[in-house]
Amino acid sequence: MISAINDFERENMLERQREGIAIAKAAGKYKGRKEVSIPDFDKPYQRYIIRELSMSQLAKEIGVSRPTLDKLIKEHQQVTI
Template identity: 75%
Template sequence: MILGYVRVSTVEQNEARQLVTMEKYNVEKVFTEKVSAKDTNRPELQELLEYVREGDTVVIHDFSRLARSTKDLLDIVELFEYKNVTLISAKENIDTSTPTGKLMLTMIGAINEFERTNLLERQREGIAIAKAEGKYKGRKEVKVDNFEEYYSKYKNRELNKSQLAKELGVSRPTLDKLIKEHEENNAK
C-alpha cells in the first residue's frame, strides 16, 4: 500500500503543495496533521508508524515534514527498515529501497540538522544584538477582548480547546498561555 504523511506546523499554513505530491505518487491513504515537528509525539505520525506493514511505501513531500532532527528522522527510517517499509521523499528525490537512497538520506539528514543549528545560532545572535541596541521588543502580546466569555464556554464544555483556538484565531500554544494567564489572574 502507498501511504502518505502531510504535516504543516500551524493551522494557518497550507498543505496544498504536499497534497500535489500525494497525488503524483498515487498515495492511497494520507495521514495529515497541523502540529510542530519538535519531536515524534504527533498523533497522525504515531498512527502512521503503527499502521504501516511490510512492503508498504511511505511518501513525504520533504524530510522537514517528517522530522526536525536527524536523530528523529533516522529513528523513523530505522523503524521503516525494520518493518521492511520504503520511504520516498519527493523533494529530495530519495528512495530508501536503493543503496544510494539510504546513503543520501543519512547525508541529507546531517546537513539539515547542521543548517537548522546554524540558523538558530544566527537568530540568537541577531536577537542579542537587537536587544543590546534596544530594538528588540519580542512578539506582540495577544489580547482577546471578553476572554472571560470564551473561557466560560470552554469550562462549561461548550467548546473544546481546538474549537476555542479556531474561534479566537490563535494557535493552541497561544490559547494555552491565555488560559494559564487567565486562571492565574483569577486565582489571586
C-alpha cells in the same frame, strides 16, 4: 581537541549574537514577539469550561493557536484565583 575548539567558536558566536541584539534593542529595532491579548476572554472561556466548546474550537473561534490558547488559559486562571 576539536570538540573544545567547536565549543569555543559556538560561545563566541552566541556572544556576538547577544551583542547584536543588545545594539538593535538600544536602537529600537528589536522589539521581540508581540503580546497576544484577547479582549473579553472570559465569555469564550466560560463556554469552554461548561464544555460547550472544545479547546480546538475555542482556539479557532478566537483566532489563536493551541499553545497560545494554553498560555491564555493559564494566565486567566492565575488572575481569577
